[in-house]
Amino acid sequence: MLLAPYGGPPDRAEDRSGYAAGMSWTRPTYRLVDGERIDGAWCHVWTKSYAGYHPADLFVYADGAIRCVGEMDLHGLRERLRSGAIALSDPERRAPAPTREGPRWSARYPEPLTDEGFVGEAQDEIESLNGRPTSSDRCREAIRRYVQEPTEDNRQGVRAAYLTIPAHRRVYVLGDMDRQDIPLRKLVTDLGEPVGGDGPIATAEMHREVLEYFQAADRGVERSREQYGMLYADDSQETGIPAITSNERVNPPNEPPERLDLFVLRNEFPAPFLYRGRRYPTVLHGYWALAAADRSDHDHIRDAATVREAHEAGGRVPLRPEWVLVRTAVMAALLRAKFTQHPGLAEVLLSTGDARIGYTGISESPHWTDRGPREGRNWVGRLLELTRAELLADRAGL
Template identity: 85%
Template sequence: MSWTRPTYRLVDGERIDGAWCHVWTKSCTDYYLADLFVYADGAIRCVSEMDLPGLRERLAAGSIALSNPERPVPAPAQSGPRWSARYPEPLTDEGFVGEVRDEIESLNGRPTTFDRCWQAIRRYMHEPTEDNRQSVRAAYLAIPAHRRVYVLGDMDLQDIPLRKLVTDHGEPVGGDGPVATAEMHREVLEYFQAGDRGVQRSRELYGMLHADDPQGAGTPAITSNERVNPPDELPERLDSFVLRNEFPATFLYRGQRYPTVLHGYWALAAADRADHDHIRDAATVREAHEVGGRVPLRPEWVLVRTAVMAALLRAKFTQHPELAQVLVSTGDARVSYTGISESPHWTDRGPREGRNWVGRLLELTRAEILADRVVNEEG
């Protein structure tokens, strides 16, 4: 089955995480497609509530089916020896119950049958004794049969190495394959060890290619929210509000003084020089913004506006060391710049809207300030 997340339900105000998949349910004499929801507390819902024993009963009674009984899918014709087959076993009702049980374990952060099988494999690799091999066998057979081919994540061999390992000496692998021997089991052990070596090489390569990435967890993201009534002058106490474009901090850019980044942005956007000066000298941020939004803008302003914003932010923070220090104190945190007054191009409005370019440019400005400090220290 193909499971989809996230989903959840609320119980007495507590969120219970879940997952869901499609099944077929019977109404009178007809079957129709329905969603089956599984939750971390073991509850299952498909039309009505049930638990694992209830699911097993409904599967046996035919009120829930894993495919449309009115349009049965023919089983694929088997060709070649069964022991080396690279296709999954057929999905059965009991196998599906086992899959649901695994979903519940996963939702609770507990080991699934896949996880327990890999734990047993690790123990066998560390100490290849007969007892540990039998543990691998038990863990492998505990996996729902239709999912066993996926446990190793090997696109070429599927679970064939495990089929060999769990077969006792002198017995045919899969019932119709070669007889299992100690040498065969040693070859399987080497297969797992080679896989580990390959993973280690990949990790080393990844570490080399990404050597400039931060080590460990980064600084938590910060959110810069718009304020309804921004101050008209520099406040005594500086906080994260200094990141806002409406924050009062006069700076010089190309021979002109602007009281805020928003003043500078909309003044430079204006096509007419008189409009530029009017916006530059506006008494409030709101006035500067509203006037700038009404006057004709420079041709192709939309193509250059991001670079202009970057230059204005750079001027603001490099000319006000106390503001730069607040920005630098955010470490490597992602900056989420929210608000509704500025365009979604500049603001973060969730996953479906907003490009957060001011947030990105603040992070760039922060990096430039730190880079200048590093260079000056070395110089």
């Protein structure tokens, strides 16, 4: 059943009625505890000081810790909100009085954001960081049970799960941009009671219509899955291997170690190979030698005693005028030569399966390295994945 929200609630902004739509949580962030990474998320709030209120970052972490001008847990967050030490908007700014238009039962805007609702939102973030179901996930699971077996007990299960969702987030639980959570409001209303307090009286026929709505959504999801299965038939159906990171080493050896590991993926790994009739000690030697505009500079870089000397020499000499335009293709060719001429190294690369390869470091330019979401294009990592695919294709005779 397609019940996931289309992108979730908007950022921390007022809707047209003046009601807060919810907080905007941002990831990734983390903290280290005894060397262990604890993932987290953060959002903006307002904190009180002697000079008044000012914006601050509030962090929540997978272990339940919350930080915002000090450390607390969910209970502590609730208390600080109650005391006014933390506020969800600037208390010193006069906000327009919220107004509602039309009946409450059919409203298509969120409930106002309250302190208790924000605590529930923070708790959902903690659940999500741990890979556990959020209140919205539990509600969608209750809906699935009801659709499979539409009994009164299961309907009450949907009601209980729906009411645990922070009120300002309920309109997003179905991901229906047209009807929001109106079908759920109808379903969770007991027979003979007005929907939302001011709507039509809930009847058995109304509940049957809601059940048909969910069943139609199920059929639509199944059709979508069949369509995607056809369009993406060339994608792996198996769970992929987790991403791996190839980290730079400060003092790489000049000779290959006895035991091969993922260090073989590095451009500074000592693995002499032939490329266009010339022998290069490492990929970095070859890359910077070929970048040089002058033949004598090429030979000097190629014959450098260490990777560092080759790199520094290449960075000081005039480069080919077209180098920026061709360098990615040259790097691909050098990696191909390295791994096809060293079967042992190829086996290590192939052992990474379909894992995404992140190639980190500060000695090579951001064009080649993975430096997080804001910098770095990770082209060496991408080309290693391409070389891996070419090795497999060659084995398969393709």
